[in-house]
Amino acid sequence: MRAIYFCRYLPGLHQLLPLLGQLPGPLWTDDAEVARACRRIAPAQPLHRVWPSKRWCVERLARRLEGDVFIGTNAHPQFFNRVRGPRVQCFHGVSSKGFAAQWRNTRYFDLCLLAGERMRRDFERAGLLDTVRCEVVGHIRGDRLARGDFDSAAFKRAHRLDAGAPTVLYAPTWSGLSSFNDHGLEIAQAVPPEWNFVAKLHPWTIRRRDAPAMVRAFTAWISARPRGALLPIDDDIHPAMAAADLMIGDRSSTCEEFLLLDRPILFFDHLTGRAGLDEQTRALVERGDWSDLHRCGPVVCSGLELRDALIHVQAHPSEHGDQRRRMRDFVFHQPDGRAAERAAVAIARLAGEMRDRVFGQRIFEASGAGVRED
Template sequence: MKAQSPQVSSLDERVVASTVSHRCTAPLGEDASVSAPAGLTVEERLAEIEGFNTNLSGMVESLVDTILHLRNHDLHKLQGRVAALEQELHVERCNRELAEVSRLHPKERIVVFVGGTYFGDNIKYAWLAACKSDDALGAELWFLPSNADQEAQVRSMGGRCLPHTHAEWTPDHLHTALAAAVVVISDHLLGANPYAAALLAGARQVQMWHGVSIKEIGYRNLPPLKHMSPRIARVLRTCGHFARFVGTAARHEPEWRRWFSFDGYAPVGYARNDVLTREPAGHDLLNVDEEAWQRAGEVQARGGRIFLYAPTFRDANRAQWILQVGIERVAKAIADAGDLLIVNMHPVEQPSVPEIAKSLPSVCFVAPRTDVYPLLTRTSVLITDYSSIMFDFLLLDRPVLLFRPDHHDYVTRSRKLFDAKLSVPPGPVATTAQALVDLIRRPAEPATARNARRALRDELHDHQHGGSADRLLSLLTDELAQACAAAEEPA
């Protein structure tokens, strides 16, 4: 597109400026209707008008310059937008072909683990277990990071890591992705690398997801069509099709099939929950907030309790909602008792933590993009709302409090709930900060609440004593065999 010349486009403005200036400076001395105000001679009055006209002319010139600047600025914005759209079209065209290349490309015994927004969750613990059992799998293991921090963390432990920036990929990196037999993910495959999903399209996908849900997700989290966008469409597209879907209980397969598309269901448990069955050490503590970990240890050592507040995110009023629910009152009550409140915001809202922390100086916030699961082992009481972390915490057999101060707003503006599994919740529900403080101050957990959460634990977890990562590795061995069967057949 050829842009219009600024010199040509400014012609009208220059004519307007010239005309206005001419009319304002026309001689007035010959006009009989003009007379000097009292105290001024005609010459003084004309000089005053001339000064006014000069100022006005300058203002008009300034206005013209401003109009030209704005036009040029808008033109640059438009050119930038066109360039961005051209790049998006380029990527889409490449991905359409690369996905087909990936499906046709011969597969090798290569497993790629895809990182999420931070190094943690099921991917971290599955990766650590796989690295320990590299020989047992008989496969080449690679990590696909979403950012520079993840790449540095994986490389620090000696792991094979693809570059987080696609511009740094070599032909060898490209071959690794196209030849991968299995890809392990725990979220939608929407990383920072715009080509990743296409390059891995031919691999058998093992979806670990990131928690048992009471929110409608996947195919049941649909917007009105008028709000449809390419981003939402891509999210829906990455709800399947998976070779295996990992869960925690066999009885929940129909529920997961409401939300995702997959061939086989594998209730082997979550790899991240293995750390709840041991004292975290070594690489378990990689990417854990050291300050929060140490503070929790110190309070625990002197007999204090650790309260971890881990709410899920809000689609509406994102991040700001926590400033409106009275957390400072809860923090004060906990501190006055000699205990510690730690708040772990959902990864979606963690970018706002530095700003939120300024308004809540008495609260200890977990550093953004860090792994919270080792902290659960030092947590005395979990406070949450709708987050799947409550179901993992059941394995520790410790009290859970549900804090839902904006419940009506959440279910009407954020997410519908699919909580038939919570006919009896894992703990009492508080809807105000004062009600939560009262629950915190009670001397002991009622037996009815303890029995309810134990019953829920038994319903949600077929495996309660660790070993989930080992069961996952057995699953990966099977997936490798299926993916490579054709290549391994004798000629």
């Protein structure tokens, strides 16, 4: 079976790579950062860049590609609305933001692969289970994290961290939901100086220039901090998760992925009860639901609170453990490291059924069955 992949977003690349190990095939992209990251992370992967990165170029490519199945992690209409063959959507995130369960993200696809029961419930509430075929397979990107494939000691050596000190990972989301834009430096400075501190900013925080002054100040501060590391924009965050003893998050889907490790999470909430939110941020807050997630650890809204909470959860890592595990099992179907295998089976089944359907239709037409002669 010839699978063809299309990706124009960095988090989507990290979702597709495990699936490429199960269903090999060429990867197409019109994004320079995706291309650079793929060449660095998976140099043997067949990669093709659409150039120039224009809508008409992607549309022309889609019309001429031939494959048994086309796979992506976002709804790119100029590609998936024009390819000829089964189309599979395997969403790159599992976030409480609620973006996935929308008709515009499913309308071009024959199969949607869902991460777990919560996503299936969201699709049911949105009435999408009646409009598109869905299968719950688990979170493909989280397979290696769930299996424990990453070498934490090697990560700490590579980033010159103290092997014996607690390691804190800070991974904020993007847009107005991000704690980084106004509080990034305050959060970083709350981490005890003798601890390791690792930060991974959302790619869109950098690309969209949400907070350029904060990015400059944060980068300068962490560069001067002993036992500090700011990960590159195209890095997979999961090796850092594996090395982290605890995590600081906000409304990012990375908080939910960290649940796979059953380690303490703290949430910096700068939005609840805040007046004067801009229209876009207010719409995002109203759309999402973080109430269950924020029960998985302490919620703080200042650097002083955060420092005290960090010290407390480091000393009592089992607190909130029951809620973390309940949330993990709600978000992730069978977090056993085999989601990519289940996804490959579901995709092969779809491709086989559609191939048989087309073949049967051709036989029917060739036989002249159903044709009435006058």
